[in-house]
Amino acid sequence: MARYAMVIDTRLCIGCGDCVIACKTENKVPDGLNRDWVLEITRGQYPDLYTEFRSERCNHCSRATCVEACPTGASHYWEDTNIVLVDPDRCTGCKACIAACPYNARFVRPEGYVSKCTFCVHRVEKGLDPACVATCPTYCMHFGTLDDPSTEVSRLLESRKAISLMPETGNEPHVYYLS
């Protein structure tokens, strides 16, 4: 399975939410719903403080529990990669995937089918970065394949300390945060 990854440098992220808006317009996400979001984490007591912002979304796991949980095969991997997509034609809106996702990344669209981040696969196919990565004013987001050690994402994960979210689930998530 080919592995696409997003690597986000929390040292640079300012939590501006541009990734959220860019995703909403690029992917025509209905009002009130979104495929990515920003967390603020503050620790400590004034004036000894630490704050980190995290742009979060579907982690496009290599062993995705949502794909396993889907009874109709609507949730699937795109072309032997870790990019997880939902086929609206086959989705019954049963929400088994929503319960199975450790990241709360999925939602039901007004039409009744489940939706979420696609890593902008329609752009990736054309060799473009996902919309959030392409617009980020701090250049804190990176996208690419981990199968080639020379890509930016491979080099960043090789040279910097990184975490992924809840790796203990065994899902093998592919959104990484540099600290």
Next chain:
Amino acid sequence: MKRREFLKLSGALGGAAVLPSTLLSGCGATPPPPGSGVVKVTPTICEICFWKCAGWVHTEDTKPWKIVGNPEDTHSRGRLCTRGSGGLGAFLDPDRLRAPLLRVEEGGKQRFRQVSWNEALDFAAERLKKIAAEHGPDKVAVFSQAAGAAHFRHLMRAYGTDSFAPPDYAQCRAAREVGFFLTYGETIGGQERTDMANSRCIVLIGTHIGENLHNGQVQTFSEGIHKGATLIVVDPRFSVAAGKAKYWLPIKPGTDLALLLAWMNVLITEGLYDKDYIQRYALGFDKLAEHVKTHTPEWAYLETGLEPDIIRRTAREMAGNAPATLVHPGRHSAWYGDDTQRARALAILNALLGSWGREGGFYMQEEVELPKYPYPKYPKAASGWQDANEGKYPFAYDGTTNVLIEQSVGKDARYKGWLIYEANLPVSVPGVTETIKQAADSLDLIVVVDTMPMEITGHADVVLPECTYLERYDPIRNDRRRQPSLALRMPAFDTQYDSKPGWWIARELGMRLGLEKYFPWKDYSEVIDWQLQQVGSSLQEMQRIGVKSFPRRTAVYLGKDEDYHFPTPSGKIELFSDQLAEHGFDPMPRYTPPDPAPPGFYQLIYGRMPAHTFSRTTNNPLLFQVMPENTVWVNPLTAADWKLKNGDHVQLKNQDGVLSNRVRVRVTERIGPNAVFMAHGFGHTARRLRLAYKVGACDTELITRVKMDPITGSTGMRSNFVTFVTQEV
């Protein structure tokens, strides 16, 4: 004890939202991937803030799709910010002004009647003619800002007034620009000339880049940090930038000048300043050295609450990285009433570090030599904003909103009419809520041109609805920047409803006022095309490329040992200002302690948040989804004193008894126990802003104590204090 705050910032309505849905099988045909239809792109310049990034508006199958940055643009480098990406919200907002409105009286009650453009324009022109005949055209004050303001400045100069007061002068950059102008003979400019991408050390003092999302600033700031610059942040609040800093100095509010003087003291007494630079370029060093001699870090500690050791260490850090050390000039600088002196201190500190004109400090700006359209000369106005100042504010370069508003009250007032363009005075100008009402009673005419039914439209006699920036041509963008370039804004969509472009409104008023010779064109695109032809381009070319860069004619930095003549009276950097001394002001910055808080009150600190530009965008349906309301930030100790929990509603009451709209409490360690913070631009009282109406609280209405800067007429807004009203809100 470690505390951990966990807060979903944006996308609060996101992944977890559960919508009512029926269990369907095969819930729908797979929609085609975005961009698979017929995609059309049109160049634009963003109008959601004043950074003026160039972008491409995308439509798919003629429907609005997205706006992205133009990669050729040095303002945006192909990346728009949150607000720019949300620009379509301004176009799609169902609350937009749709048709001209005229105030009418029916049965003793006033209301707005929807009228034709002819009726609205005839009314405005007749009243303007009447004012000109009875009092003189100079008795009309103009409050305007943003790109389209140029059309109305042109119209009103032709009409015969010279009383212009944009809020972005007195409420924002005035003191900074004058402080640097007095020192270097040049201003910072609307697009700051900061070379942060190449800085080795960046010092932010009170400015919160990151939350203040001016695109080029954020991009170069981020690049500087990425390349390893040391960041020093001075802020009573743990700003986003503070969270990235090596040194965060949680200063006592209002004491910046004490810190700046102490930093100068360390640089001079330890011999760390750039001696060659000062000797070559500066005047008044000996007087400065004498002046700051007593301003030791120990002295500053008592004022600022910052340990002498940290003041010394940060000064040495700055000197160690100089001249690639940028002490950022900030932007909004209308704070404590001594703001020009504070800006002077910033300018002088940078001079000691040798950063002006140096890589990693301040670069030299350049714009394209673009000829102006050959209009006839404007008539000389019989009086102007300088006369309204009545001898005060001798270094002002524009009118002060508050002064012109105050001079509009009563039958004997100087001003008889107002023209307001994109300036929502009640929410942008502090301390004038009542004055505006009184002025509205006595003025013969108030014309408001806007895209949205802002608070100010409620005071208008006639409201002229402008279409949004995505539906119009505006002046070519030609800013003083690192790379000279031109950019085009053109209509991406037909004008919606019965709105019109600003140029059209200005021209129609001009024709009715007998000013035909100032409008010798039918469509503003003719002006743009003429100008572009003069520099070897054309409207047609710019419609295709959006942005065109031109080679620089001068150097970006000072040359090594260059014999540079600064455009000050002495030709040198003026550490000691004879100009200020001649007008009876302190020739070198002097520290004044801030007003103490009354017992039980907290310093009110306001600021920016990245999803919004002041009150202009809080109703934008896209940006609203990222940040629907503001909160009042309260330290946990303060919250405990008042038994406040996260999410509780409170009202704020200021030192003069003014009560705010209700606002949610955010209990956070990121603000100290002696202050509260809130984002500016919320708490709208205009009912027709259906998303933003009464959501959150308005900081401006709590700023009733305005401290005028005697040098510029800048309106100091940080000497206000609030307490909580917790019952039944």
